[in-house]
Amino acid sequence: MTTDAETATVHEHHWEWSWAPLLVVAGIFFLLPISFGFYFAYDDLLMTAIFAGLGTVLLLAGVSIWVHEGLTQTPLLAGVANVGLPIFILSEIFIFLSLFSSYWMMRLGMESWPPEGTPHISNTIPLVMTVILVSSSVTAHMAEEKLEHGDLSGFNKWWIYSIILGSVFLGLSLYEWSNLINEGFIPATNAYSSAFYTITGFHASHVLLGLGAFIAVLIPALSGRTNKTFVSCVSVYWHFVDIVWFFVASQIYFW
Amino acid sequence: MSTPTTTTGHAAVPAWKEWILTTDHKRIGILYLVGAMAAFGIAGLMALIIRLEQMELGMQFVESGTQYNGILYFHGAVMILAFLIPGLTGFAANYFLPLMIGARDVAFPRINAFSVWLFYFAIVLALLSFVVPDGPDIMWTGYPPYSVTTSANTSMYVFTVHLLGFSSILGAVNFLVTVIYLRAPGMGWNQLNMFVWTTIAAFVLQLIFIPVLASAVTLLLFDKYLGTHFFDPTEGGDVLLYQNLFWFYSHPAVYVIFLPAVGILFDIIATMSKNRIFNYKAAVYVGIWGTVGISGIVWVHHLYVSGMPDWIRLGHMVTTLLISVPVGILTLSMWGTLYKGAITYNTAMMYAASCLYLILLGGLTGIPLALPSMTLHLSETSYVHAHFHFIMALFAAFALFGGIYYWFPKMTGRYADGPIATVSFWLNFVGVNVTFWPLFIIGKEGMPRRYWDYEMFKDVQIMGFYFEDFHKVATIGAFTIALGMLLPTINFIYAAFKGKPAPDNPWNSKSLEWTHTASPPGPGNFGDTDVVLDENWSPYEYQK
Numbered sequence: 001m002t003t004d005a006e007t008a009t010v011h012e013h014h015w016e017w018s019w020a021p022l023l024v025v026a027g028i029f030f031l032l033p034i035s036f037g038f039y040f041a042y043d044d045l046l047m048t049a050i051f052a053g054l055g056t057v058l059l060l061a062g063v064s065i066w067v068h069e070g071l072t073q074t075p076l077l078a079g080v081a082n083v084g085l086p087i088f089i090l091s092e093i094f095i096f097l098s099l100f101s102s103y104w105m106m107r108l109g110m111e112s113w114p115p116e117g118t119p120h121i122s123n124t125i126p127l128v129m130t131v132i133l134v135s136s137s138v139t140a141h142m143a144e145e146k147l148e149h150g151d152l153s154g155f156n157k158w159w160i161y162s163i164i165l166g167s168v169f170l171g172l173s174l175y176e177w178s179n180l181i182n183e184g185f186i187p188a189t190n191a192y193s194s195a196f197y198t199i200t201g202f203h204a205s206h207v208l209l210g211l212g213a214f215i216a217v218l219i220p221a222l223s224g225r226t227n228k229t230f231v232s233c234v235s236v237y238w239h240f241v242d243i244v245w246f247f248v249a250s251q252i253y254f255w
Numbered sequence: 256m257s258t259p260t261t262t263t264g265h266a267a268v269p270a271w272k273e274w275i276l277t278t279d280h281k282r283i284g285i286l287y288l289v290g291a292m293a294a295f296g297i298a299g300l301m302a303l304i305i306r307l308e309q310m311e312l313g314m315q316f317v318e319s320g321t322q323y324n325g326i327l328y329f330h331g332a333v334m335i336l337a338f339l340i341p342g343l344t345g346f347a348a349n350y351f352l353p354l355m356i357g358a359r360d361v362a363f364p365r366i367n368a369f370s371v372w373l374f375y376f377a378i379v380l381a382l383l384s385f386v387v388p389d390g391p392d393i394m395w396t397g398y399p400p401y402s403v404t405t406s407a408n409t410s411m412y413v414f415t416v417h418l419l420g421f422s423s424i425l426g427a428v429n430f431l432v433t434v435i436y437l438r439a440p441g442m443g444w445n446q447l448n449m450f451v452w453t454t455i456a457a458f459v460l461q462l463i464f465i466p467v468l469a470s471a472v473t474l475l476l477f478d479k480y481l482g483t484h485f486f487d488p489t490e491g492g493d494v495l496l497y498q499n500l501f502w503f504y505s506h507p508a509v510y511v512i513f514l515p516a517v518g519i520l521f522d523i524i525a526t527m528s529k530n531r532i533f534n535y536k537a538a539v540y541v542g543i544w545g546t547v548g549i550s551g552i553v554w555v556h557h558l559y560v561s562g563m564p565d566w567i568r569l570g571h572m573v574t575t576l577l578i579s580v581p582v583g584i585l586t587l588s589m590w591g592t593l594y595k596g597a598i599t600y601n602t603a604m605m606y607a608a609s610c611l612y613l614i615l616l617g618g619l620t621g622i623p624l625a626l627p628s629m630t631l632h633l634s635e636t637s638y639v640h641a642h643f644h645f646i647m648a649l650f651a652a653f654a655l656f657g658g659i660y661y662w663f664p665k666m667t668g669r670y671a672d673g674p675i676a677t678v679s680f681w682l683n684f685v686g687v688n689v690t691f692w693p694l695f696i697i698g699k700e701g702m703p704r705r706y707w708d709y710e711m712f713k714d715v716q717i718m719g720f721y722f723e724d725f726h727k728v729a730t731i732g733a734f735t736i737a738l739g740m741l742l743p744t745i746n747f748i749y750a751a752f753k754g755k756p757a758p759d760n761p762w763n764s765k766s767l768e769w770t771h772t773a774s775p776p777g778p779g780n781f782g783d784t785d786v787v788l789d790e791n792w793s794p795y796e797y798q799k
Contacts, residue, residue, distance in 0.1 A: 015778050016360075017268065017276035021368035029376040033414035040480040041389070041408045066365060077436055080362045084432045087462065091424045094466035098500055102474060102485055110491045188482025191491035198477055198485075 020066035027059025067216050071225050078229065085233045089240050092206075096244055099202060100251060103195040114192040119183045125176045126253045129169050130245065133207075136165035137242040140214075140235045147231055155231075156221055159214065162238070166211045173204050196252055203248045206241045213237065278364035281776060283371045284350030285666070287341050288659075290375055292744070294337035295652075297382070299740060301330035306690075306733040308707055309726045323707040324392035325384065325407075331395035332412065333381055335508070336419045339647065341374050342655050343515035344423065344461070348430060348454045351662060354768035355448045355794070357439025357786030359779045362432040366425050373422035380415045384408070394705065396505075397472065399486035399497050403479045410480065413472040420465045427458035439767070441788035448766055448794045449525075449532060449539070453518030456543045457511045460550060468504035471497055498561055502554035510550045512647055514543060516654035517585050520607050522794075523661045524592045526764040527604040529797045533591025537584055545581030553578055559630040568627045575625035579618065586614055599762075602676040606657030609684050610650055617646030620695065635705075638698025641691040649687045656683075659747070664761045668774040669754030675746045682739030689732030693725035766794040 030051045038047040107113050143158035177197070187197040213234045220226060274282060304326055308316045317323045349371075353361055361367050384390030391412040393402040402409050434447075434455050474485040475497065484490035486497045525532055532538060555563055555571035589611060598604065620642040623629040633639060663671040694702070700717055702709060712722045760769040771786055 015268075015273040015282065016278045016364060017272055018278050018365055018368065019276055021278070021365050022276060022372050025369060025372035025376055028373075029380075029418070033380055033410070033418070036414070036480075037408065037410050041410055069365070076358075076360055076364070077362060080432050080436050083435070084363060084428045087428045087431055088424070091427070091462050091466050094463055095470050098467045098470040098503075099474075102470070102496055102500070105493055105496050106485065106491050109493060115491060186482075187477065188484070191484050194477070194483035194485055194490075194492070197481075198474065198483060202473075 018065070018069060020062050020069060023058050023062030024066065025062075027055045027057070027062055029055070031055030031059060063212075063216055064219075067220060067230075070230060071220055071227050081229050081233050082236075085236055089237070092240070092244075095202075096247065099195075099199050100247070103199060103251065106191045106195060110191060115190045117185075117190045118192050119180065119185050121180070121253065123253055125172055126249045129172050130249055132165050132169045132172070133242050133245050136162045136169065137239050139165060140238050144231060144235050147226070147228060152221065152224060152226070155226070156218065159218055159221065163211060163214045163218065166207060166214065166238075170204060170207050170211070173200065173207075199248055199252055203241070203244060206244070210234070210238050210241050276368075278360075278368045279778060280349050280353050280361050280364065280367060281666075281780075283367050284346050284348075286371050287345035287349055287374065290371075290378060291338050291342035291346055294333050294378055294381075295342070295740075296744070298330050298333040298338060299737065301326045301333075303733055303737055305330065306726075306730040309709075310723075310730040311726075312710060312713055312723055313708065317707060320707055321392050321407075324394070324705075325390050327705060328391050328394055328412070329381065329384060332415065333378075334648065335395060335512070336415065337374070337378050337381060339512045339651050339655075340419070340423065340508070343512060343519075343651065344426060344454060344457050345371070345374060347450070347515060347519060347655070347658055347662075348426070348458075350666065351768055352430060352451055352454055353433060353437070354665075354772055354776065354780060355451050355766060356434060356437065356442060357767050357771070357781065357788070358433060358437035359781065361429050362437060363429050366429050370422040370426045370429070373418045373425075377415050377418035377422070380411055380418065384411050387411070396501060397475060398501075399475060399478065399494050402475055403486065410476060413476040416472045417469060420469045423461045424465050427462040430458050431455060431462070439786040439788050441790065441792065443790065445536065445539075446788070446793050447539075448518070449521035449535075450515070450518035452539050452543050453514040453516075453521075456547045457514045460507045460511050460514075460547060464504040464507045464551070467500055468508075471500035471504070474500075495558070495561060495563075498558050499554070502557040503551070506554040506557060507550040509643075509647060510546055512651045513582075514546065516610075516651040517543075517589070519654045519658040519661070520589055520610050521592065522766065523603050523607040523657050524589055524596075525795045525797075526661070526762050526766070527601065527607070528593050528596025528598045529763070530592050530594070530596035531793075531795045531797060533588045533594065534584070535588075535795070538588035542581045542585035542588060545584070546578060549574055549578040549581065556625055556630070559627045560634045572625055572627055576622070579622065582618060586611070586618070601660070602672045602680060603657045603661035605677070605680050606653050606660065609680075610653050610657065613645055613650040613653060613687075617642065617650050620645065633698065635703055636698040637694040637702045637704045640704040641694035641698060644691050644694075645687075649691070653683070656743070661762070662768075663747070663750065664757035665768060665772070665774050665776075667751045667754070668757060669750055669752075670757050670761070671743075671747055671750040671754060673746070673750075673755075675742050679739045679742040679746070682735050682742070686732050686735030686737075686739050689735060690729045691732070693729045693732075697722050697725045764794075765796050 032055070035048050035052040035055065038044045038051060139158050139161040143155045143162065146152075146154035146158055177200075185193055187193055217226065217231055217234050274286075277283060277286070304316055305323075308314070308323060317326065349361075349367065353359070387408055389407045391397075391409060392405060392407045393409060393412060397409065397412050402412070434451060438447075474483070477483040478486050478492075484492040486492050486494050488494060521532060521538075524530075553571055553575045555567055556575045559568055600608075620638075624633060624639060624642060660671055660676065663669070696717060697712075698704070700712075700715060700722075702712060702722060709722050709726075715722060717725070757774060759772070759774045762769065764770070767786060772780055773782075
């Protein structure tokens with residue numbers, strides 16, 4: 001029978017532990033359910049601010065510990081995250097599919113589309129956004145190429161370009177939203193506004209998450225520490241967010 | 256804050272850190288077990304309040320119908336989302352799946368810890384519904400328009416679903432990668448434990464279907480708090496859209512619970528009968544994966560009376576009846592595994608054997624509900640309530656309890672069997688029948704489910720008895736179960752520390768978690784030698 005006597009092999013001979021998962025979950029918990037509840041259900045701005053702030057701090061602390069551990073510890077089997085991420089993306093695809101099917105259920109059930117109360121929505125902004133997001137995927141790919149060739153400063157440069165492009169994309173999205181809201185087109189206006197804000201907002205939340213991941217890669221990379229699996233996962237996720245945008249934009253704006 | 260991964264140079268860590276902050280799959284499994292059992296206890300208390308309220312005509316225990324609704328919400332949501340799913344795919348999968356495939360841990364240990372913490376915070380959120388003045392009162396289904404128009408806090412329901420859903424999706428990613436990449440060298444797909452197969456099938460379902468539920472409840476959240484119109488027919492929305500999205504997940508969720516429960520039973524039955532799995536390949540590829548394949552196209556049987564077109568109802572009647580085929584194959588395989596076996600009757604096997612009865616009853620009472628013509632009569636009655644309790648609450652929970660007794664020596668190095676275990680098994684088994692048989696009978700006569708009272712039926716007699724009499728019997732049954740659950744809880748805690756010591760493989764199983772690890776397994780599971788298997792190895796090779 002086996003024992004767990006310590007030897008010089010690489011196998012774990014002590015109980016592994018980490019602060020990161022608990023902190024990240026606590027952060028998410030305060031930032032989303034609790035803050036949301038205080039804001040929308042109980043109209044308590046002070047508590048919303050307190051818990052959102054607390055949640056953000058915990059989340060950032062957890063993520064930074066997690067990234068640090070990920071870069072310094074040896075995993076059980078290196079590189080499997082490259083398989084895990086696509087499996088996770090499959091799940092994401094189903095979220096978008098159900099949002100799109102809800103959208104088409106409403107749209108096909110209406111007599112005219114877009115319904116009454118919808119202002120003219122410019123096609124220019126989504127076109128520019130598409131170009132920007134595709135470029136950011138290209139720059140992310142360039143960064144990966146540089147890393148492949150061991151050029152870390154080149155990687156950092158192209159990675160920063162991607163972050164800038166992604167931020168511009170998000171900025172444009174917010175600009176468009178604020179314009180529309182000023183025109184009185186809010187989520188509650190009609191069926192189209194419901195779908196419009198839900199789907200573009202859900203996509204934007206993915207862009208935001210992607211940008212967070214980009215920054216989590218960038219900060220250690222600036223001081224010379226990075227990991228190819230980590231970079232390629234973030235990059236694959238970003239390409240996914242990019243591809244989903246084609247479906248979002250084509251159905252929401254152009255179709 | 257970093258922990259070294261090699262043996263050299265790591266500092267001694269306080270025990271609480273090694274438990275609370277653990278990333279080890281076995282300890283995470285125990286955390287899941289503790290959380291799931293706590294959730295089970297509290298949601299069980301809610302069930303007792305429901306039974307007490309129903310025992311007599313009129314309002315005795317709850318203060319209002321709204322409070323009763325809140326109790327129903329908590330009971331349903333917590334039992335399904337925080338006890339059954341985390342108990343089976345959280346606890347059992349975490350602790351035993353890596354051991355069964357010869358892995359030293361899961362592929363992503365920190366994500367595993369992340370999942371368990373999402374689960375705990377979701378329980379906290381569910382418990383907060385007792386603290387706030389406006390806890391959710393929308394059952395576990397949260398149907399609009401009521402969930403949108405109610406003054407209660409629907410957001411708590413939505414975020415509980417989000418947290419648990421995210422936890423399950425990450426668990427699914429983790430375990431699928433683990434099974435694909437971390438199997439011991441030499442372990443082929445036809446050499447996996449049935450529990451491993453059923454668990455990955457459940458995770459495939461979680462991966463694909465949870466996102467749909469997540470988006471349904473998100474749209475609900477937006478409808479309630481942002482004023483969107485997804486489920487509002489006056490503005491082009493559709494209330495049936497919610498029901499479709501909801502059941503598109505929540506029917507497969509039944510199999511998320513059912514399949515791992517079946518997997519546990521297979522492992523108990525094969526070990527305790529010292530026999531091979533009868534028709535292994537048919538059970539795996541037709542039974543398990545057939546169930547998975549059909550499970551996504553049967554959900555409309557929950558909407559037979561909601562106003563679906565006839566052709567859809569007929570189509571889903573056919574698929575719903577069809578799913579009895581793979582389920583039947585699994586059941587036959589369990590019986591066949593007993594055939595000519597040398598059966599040992601211990602507590603685990605008693606639970607497993609009783610499951611063979613529970614699945615028969617729960618399964619067969621479902622067939623009328625697959626037929627739209629019968630459902631017009633039976634829908635929303637306590638017949639439905641008794642049916643799904645037999646298959647979900649009783650079958651799955653008994654399988655889980657059987658699993659706990661079966662693996663208790665592995666987890667603690669001690670037996671949990673004994674007179675208390677036997678007595679509590681019989682209390683539970685008798686209790687569930689006494690509770691749910693009367694509900695079948697009055698359900699068939701029209702007793703509505705989810706009502707706190709049944710004033711309109713007070714003069715109706717069945718076989719000379721009033722509805723109230725049946726409810727009294729059911730309540731007695733519920734308290735029998737309560738006693739039957741309280742005793743083993745005490746027994747588990749006692750046995751974990753003071754029970755009779757058990758050897759590493761007390762049941763003489765051939766499965767890896769028994770043959771290759773100590774009880775309980777230490778860090779890294781398998782000591783210094785990696786598990787390597789030859790092509791003839793099987794976890795069920797008892798003939799050799």
